[in-house]
Structures are given as C-alpha cells and as structure tokens.
Amino acid sequence: MSVSGYKGKLGEILESIGAEVGDEIEVLTGDGRRYVGYLMSRTEYAAEGLITLKLRNGYNVGVALDDRAVVRKVSKGRAPSFTREELPPVNPNLPRIALLGTGGTIASRVDYRTGAVRPAMTTEDLLSTVREVAEVANVESEVLFSVYSENMTSREWDAIGGAVHDRITKGYEGVVIAHGTDTMGYTAAALSFVLQRPPVPVVLVGAQRSSDRPSSDAATNLLGALSVAGKAPFAEVVVAMHAWHSDDVIAVHRGTRVVKLHTSSRDAFQSVNSRPIAYVKEGRVIVKAEKLNPRGAIGYSYQPGFDERVILLKFFPGMKGSVLQLLAERGYRGFVLEGTGLGHVASSWIPVIRQLTSDGAFIGMCSQCRYGRVNMNVYYNGRDLLAAGVTPLGDMLPEVAYVKLSWALHRTSDPDDLREIMLTALAGEIGERSMPLRTSWSDEPWA
Amino acid sequence: MGLSYRDIGLKVGLEVHRQLNTSHKLFCDCPTDPIESGEKVEYVRRLREAQSELGEVDPAARFEARRARAVVYRADTGNVCLVEMDEEPPHQLNEEALRIALTFARMVGAHPVDEVHVMRKIVIDGSNTTGFQRTCIVATGGSVSIRGKEVPIQTITLEEDAARILEVREDSVVYDLSRLGVPLIEVSTAPVIESPEEALDAAASIGRLLRATQGVKRGIGSVRQDLNISISGGGLIEVKGVQELEEVPKVVEYEVRRLLHLDKVRSELKARGVRAADVLGETERDLTDLLSSSRSRLISSWVVKGGRVMGVRLPGFGGLLGGGDVRLGKELSDYAKAWTGIEGIIHSDELPGYGLTSEEVVAIRTALGAGERDGFAIAVGPERRCREALESVIERAAVATEELPEETRGAKTGGVTIYLRPRPGAARMYPETDVPPTRVTRELLERVEREMPPTLEELAADLGKRYGLSSQLAWELIDTEALEDFRKLLGTGVQPSFVASLLTETMKDLKRSGVRVELIDLQRLNDYLRLIAEGRTAKESAREVLGYLANNPNSSPLEAVQKLGLLAPRLEDVEREVEELVTRLAPKFQDKDPFGPLMGELMRLYRGKVDGAVLSRILREKLKERGVAR
C-alpha cells in the first residue's frame, strides 16, 4: 500500500517501516535534528523529498530526508471518531424544506488531529453543525452529487431541476440548493427557465469562505436561504448571499439577474440591471420587489432540457468574424454575442452574420458593458447588424441569454420561434425600464 | 516565611512576542505602520467554530461560546485591505519576516525546519477576523544563556498579530483591524526558569537578541511576554500580555504568592472537612425583599431598575475569602465576572461594607442559613445574570476545595493578574490551505548567513570606537532601543556623547520624575539639538526645555527656550559683556589668576543660555588680550 502523496524513494522508505498517514513517527535527519510527529499526507504538487509531520504541539513542519536520515515508526495512528452532540428537537410547526447538495460545502467538521476537513453529508450532520437550522425549518437534505461548480454542465442543471421538481411535487414548502459559487448564477438562470411559475421558492445558496472556518459565511447564508424558502410570500428562483461585508443582512437576487462580481468577497453576488427582490435580516424576509410570482401560484410547468450547440462570445477589438464561421462549421446553432457599448461588433463581421442567420442560426446581441441595455438603432453599424439578422436582447445579462438560448434551442430550431422565445420575458430576465445605478452619491471621493 | 522558589517547585516558561518591522504585513501587502487614509469601513461578523471531528468540547471554546457576541470591526483602508477583512485569501508568507526569524534562529543556534507550513490556530474571541490566527514554526531548538544557565528554546514561530480591542459592550465587542496581520515572532522557552530574577534575565536576554536582528519594531505594544507558571501540585497558569520587562518578575512573584495562598486555603478547607460536593449542592436565594430598603448605593441603584440581589452560602468558607492582595474572594468574583460579565459580586469577608450594615449582614446570614464558619457571596444585577454569576461562584469555590486549577490569566500593572478564561485543551490547529508551504532553501539560509547583523556586543564596541561613547552609555542606547534615534540625531552636529546621554539618562530621569517624555517627538528633539549646535542655547538647558516640551506638546523648542529665558544672547553681546567684566574686575586680582572667579561670575549670568565651553573660550581670549592670562 502506498503512503498518500509520497512517491519514489521516500515512498519506499515509509512503506518499508510500515508507516501510514496518521501514524506517529520519529525522524532523525542527517544533520542531527530530531522530530516526532504524526505523518501527514502531501499534495500532488508538493516538493519531493520532504515529509510533512504534525508535531505534538499541533504544528505541521516539512522535513527533508536525505540518505543519512533515519525514520522510525513510533505508534499506529488512531482513526478519528466523531461523537455527535444530541440533535436539536424537531418542531413540526416549521415549514418542511428540502436541501439539495451539489458540491458546495455548506457545513463541515474539522479533525484537528489530522487537519482533515470533512463536509457534512447528511441532514443529521448539518443539524449538528448548524443547530439554528432546527429553529427555522424542518430540513431534509440530500446530496445529489459533488461537482466543482466550474465543472458543471447543462446535464447538472437538468439533474438539479429534476430533483427540485420532484420535491415540489412531493409538497415541500421550499427547496434550497447548496451550490459552489463560481457558476451559481448560471445554474440559477437555468432553473429559472426549467421551473416556470413554481409554487414554492427555490433558493440557491453558497459560501465565499469555506465552512471549516469560524468566519465562514456558509451558515448565515444557509439560514437566510432557509428563511426565504420557508417564509417568503413569493415563489421565485433566487440566489441568497451576503449583501455586504457584514454578517447581518442577506440579499435575495432574482435567478435571472444575478452575477458573481467579485472573486472573493462575501458580497460577490449582485443584481445587475435590477435590484435584489428581498433581504433577510434577523430571520425576517423583507420583500422589496412587486409583481413577484406568489407562493402557491398556479400554472407551474416543468420544462427541462438544454441544447449544447450554443456559445457565448465576448467581442474584442481585432476579433475576426471568421470565428463564427468556424463555430458554425463545428455545429453551433446559437450565438450570444457580448458586443461593445450599445451592442456592436466590427462591421467586417456583417457578411458572416448575414450568411449564418440566413442559414437559420440564431445570433443574439448583449453588451459587455456590465450595466445597461443594448440599442442597435443609434449607430449605422448597429442598424447594419440588425439588417444582417442580429437579435438585440435588451437588458438581458449575457450569461442569462446564453442559458436561455440553450434552453430555447432544445425546444425549437425555428428562427422565428427562437426569436420570439428570446424576446419574451419568462422569468424576469428582461426589463423594460432601466434605473440609475445609485440613487445618491453621499460619499464625496473628490472632497 | 523563608520561601525558596526551588522548594515550591516553581517552573516558568516564557513566550516572548515581538512585532517585526517589515515593510508589509505577514500575508498581505498592507504596510505594518498604522497609516490612516481617512477612508473607514465598519462591519459586523459572527464567528462560529466548525465542530471538531473529535467531538470534544474545548473549555476555552465553551467559554467563548457562552459569551457569543457580535463582533464589530473597524478598519481604515490606509493599512487594511480585503485580506485582513477576511474577504480575500492570504497572499504568500512574507519572506522578509521569514528572514528575520531565521536570523534570530541562527543567533540562538536553533534549527530551521526544511519547509514552513502555515497553520490556522482557532481563536474565536473576534480578535482575528478569520476566527483563527495564522502561525508557523520556523525553527526549533537552540538556547539562550543567563548567568551561566542554558535556557532551551522550544520553538521560534512567525504569526499574525491580532486586531486591537477597542470596546466591550453588552452584546458585542469592537475591534480595530490596523494591527491585524503585522508579523510577530514568538520565542518559546522550555519551562526551566526557577525564579523571578531568572525570568527577567531570560526575557531581557531574548529581548536583546531580538533587537540585534535589527528587524523588530520598538515602542509601546511592540513586545508582549506570556508566562507559563506552575508550582508543585498546581495546574499550569498561563499569564498573557505582560508588556514591560520590569513586570515579568513581579508577575512571577504575584502568581507564586497567589498560588501559595490558595494552597493554604485549600488545606484549611480540607481541615474543616469542606468537600466540593457540599459546595456544589448550594443554591442561590433571592434577597431583594430583605434588602429592598438598604442604604447601599450598589443595591438600591439596581433595585430601582428592577434588578435583584441574590446570595449563596459558601459552607465552611468563613474567614477564608478575604486577605491581602491575593484572596479567594477576588478569584471568585473575577471568575464570575469573566463568565457572566457581572460587576457586583460581594463576599462575606468584606462585610459590613459597600453600605451594608452589620444588621443587614446578620439578616443575610440568617436568610442564607450561613453560620459563623460559613461564608457567602451576593450578586447584584439582572436576575438571570445574578443566578449565572452565583453559579460561577459556586463552581469556582468547589474547585478551590480540591485543586489549584489551570487557568489563562491576564497581566495588569504591578504584577497583578486576573482570571481571563479556562486554559484551552490541545491547540486546535489545522493547515492553512490557502498558503502553500515555503521551502527554506539553501539560498535563503545562505543569504541570512551573509546578512547576519553584528552582535550587540559588537555594536556596543563600535559605538565606543566610532563616537567615543562609554561602554555604559553605548549599552544604554541599545537597551533603551534609542539607537535609531541616536543615529538620526547625530545629523544635528551636536556631540555624540551628549546626544546619547540625552536620549538615555536625561530621558530616564525625566520619566522618573513624572514627565511624559513620550510626548516629545523626534522632530522636536532634533530641532532642539539644532538650537544647541547653533549656539542659540546651552546644553545645560536640556532638562528644563524637555520638561517644557512634554508639558506643551504644541510648542516648538525655540518657543520653549524663549519662554524659559534660556535663549542665548548673540555672541558679540556676550563678548562685549566679557570684555567689560575683564576690564572692570581683572585689575583687582593682580597676582592671582582671575579666570576662576570670573568664570563663576559668567556662569551665574549665562547658565543654560551659553555653553560653558564657549564662555571659557571667550574669557581666555579676553584675558590674553589684556595680558593677564598665564
């Protein structure tokens, strides 16, 4: 049996003394140093020729072993045992919520002896780590799969959609989906189209700081999400995450309007071309938007399925239109362009675009300006692009347009039908009125 | 009693923490100096510890959890970025800090590890935004010698300094983030120190070596000593945050006195047959009605607010709660205060007092069923708090019958320590996966070797050779950490030995006589020395001028010298005055040398205004002109 992470000569030495990860070993280095500690695993990319030891004082150190070094096994490691605290009592009057895991770790335990972090996989694990959950909802959790969010595809979107649909038909009062944050916005958009006019809230939630740290935002985000799932008067697909750096307010974003705008901050998720539809503060759901799909809405329809022959392209100066040609030859049928400004690509693209649209491909236009709507009537180039068959997509976010087109193409390949679907607001993805980004400018950076 | 520290088995280990003067923090690129931009951020967090795999409840964590409070963080973006705010992953380990730690390791003969692994040490009191302190072992082993005794070094670590606490409120605690992330070196010795004097020597010796690295910060708050103290048969006492070196032996003395006293109390309780179970069986009683008309301000002020007075009997504790500066009563109330935040705990041995009459004390005794040999404690405040506080009192009193418990205590001035929290179990640490391990390469060690700073002995010798300083003055400059200022002030052109004694002896004297010398910044000192160099005032004015500057933080040295009448007259005026004096008085001396008496006269006129050397030069010149000089 090989010793985790130890290759070559070192691996052989450890094997020869029967040392495994977790065993206590003693090392005498060639230059006379002596260390006693638990053998830790090393990662794939760690420097070779060293072992990691966890000393008795809890610290890890890396020790290089040369030919003169002597290694001895002191004692066999103990397997960690986890004694769970008594679970909080179930309150039957609280809403019944389904919690679906997809790979984001919403709760975890730390084994300080080995430094290992173990995700909570079951409802019981969750309840014993975030005990307040029992005060908000009766949660039944299930891990659907465990996928880094950047590895997700439309297959996972459908799997999640199917699981949510199942819970909705089983009468759960809300569904919460724990999700890795990188592509949570895409999944939120996908579910917005798959689950149309749902009767209960569907809430995606993640964490920007992993759940093994005391400062993690996972628990507060989860409790906020459960509050929305259990109490919100609306039934929308939403994302619930920190509104700001503070732990006290959770913002609830519409699934078709939310983007991850920061790589690491807790307030990474922001509504773009829209405002959060609600906030959660001290367990209270404060609704800010009007005309939301109400809880218990009738006319729910489950519409799964995505077509993979769709691409999202960001235009940049000098980019050649032949890219579209190549993609079309590879079978792509739907294109969402992130154009410049009000919705432009180089005029040299016009012949290619005209040809593709006349062949039945759909080409939609969004803007790479993060905010605002496209308007292709202002400049000649825009009008030429329109004439060549480009469909302007208003204030729809490019990521959302991409997801929607993939979903629409699964339903129809008729260009006119596609255009109609793309231009019809199905889940709040299109807005007719643009609002100022800020309503005041109170801090005066020039002062 | 003739108390021998060796007889009682005193063992002390030291942890010396010192801020490093690196250009940026340990895991981000913010400056380590408290630079303010004026742009402020304030936000609120709640910390929760991920449950331990072992499922063990850590006493220190339980303590924090019981006081679960919101944490308010304040930051100025001048030296705080998203890393300190825990909104961005840490950057690489600061190599400059690593080199300083390796330099120190080399000085004490410690062995560097081959690869530095950054760990997360759980701290959930809010002082770290992450809920853990990043810390790593750089080297192990080595020793410092004090009076011929080798004190082994156990570990040399690098860690992040914590946020500074600003305020503790009822339900929240406020921290400033400026200090968070400043690199700290921590040097831990083995617990082999056996007397207060040895503790002082060891701390001083480590302090000197740290200074010799030339990489540490100086001034208030840059150094902190933690002491691990135990005597035979007692639990380990960890005293946190001893800032001044002179406090180190005082803390050891205080702790020994405290532990011996508690040990005596324990024996007495045992002799009286008091058992922990008896104490734990006691329950608190409400005394509010009994004392509703009491004249005690402490009580009435709470009763009008709807607060309660509650009491609990401490069976067999009569006469054992009071005493001198170390007493069980203080332990009980400190303990209750730490766990519940309550202020108003009174015990029987301090009564009558606090406005309570002896009649009321008798009534309390009766109500609690406390006989002559029993003690009692009362708590004043909101009912729930009173109950919790008295339960804490019972808990601590029960322990007092059995053992000297291990504790984490905080250092106050004068060596006094106060209960802070229970000692944590095994350090709760796990790897900081956001920071890859740093290989201590041969190149790095060679660079450290190449750049080894001179030893302090070499430095002192050099100061003597280069500036003509006495060995004592040189060492004082080093020990008072004034070397950097000394070098800067030499630019004024004033004699080095004068600058050195000004920074050391004069400052020390002034400080001793109560002058707040910390209010005299380097710039004003520099301006003052320039006045001396230009002959505008005399060196003899130093004490007066510095005293004035400390009392008038907005005054310039020139103003000070003018206000104090110490401004030198112009040189030609002095020369004319001397000439006049010589003309007038010299003839009277005839065959005697007039220099001495005339000089005395001049000093009387110009003391503090004109440098004596200048006066003497002019006088000699004038006497020579008149042909009276020898």
Ligand SMILES: [Zn+2]
């Ligand atoms: Zn920073």
